[in-house]
Amino acid sequence: MDRITLTGLTATGFHGVFPQERREGQPFVVDVELELTVDTVSDQLANTVNYAEIAADVEAVVTSEPRNLIETVAGEIADRCLSHGRVDRVTVTVHKPKAPINQTFTDVSVTISRSRHV
Secondary structure (H helix, E strand, C coil): CCEEEEEEEEEECCCCHHHHHHHHHHEEEEEEEEEEECCCCCCCHHCCCCCCHHHHHHHCCCCCCCCCHHHHHHCCCCCCCCCCCCCCCEEEEEECCCCCCCCCCCCCEEEEEEEEEC
16 A cells, blocks of 8 residues: 655644634644555556645635534545545544643644545
8 A cells, every 4th residue: 555645734723612712713734644556657647646636625624614623623634535536545633733721732633544435
């Protein structure tokens, strides 16, 4: 199995359970790992996954309708990635570096993996 990885995709979203999060928004950082079989011989974009389209899908989910949980955001991103026919499995990590936590922290993140059901 081959992998395409996008790391550090950043967009502003309004996700969270607190009114301030939904009102003011905050940055979300997303990492996506796609597992697929890449055609390394044809050298044609049509024979792989266009990672610019994946990046646009990630941004669309992060900037869309607010969700309470980043778990839900990660699941929606995974579903979008799996809608690309060549993707067999996807791992999505959604980072919420400005989460409303009183303690000092570097990052809060959720990682999910999903596979195509055949």
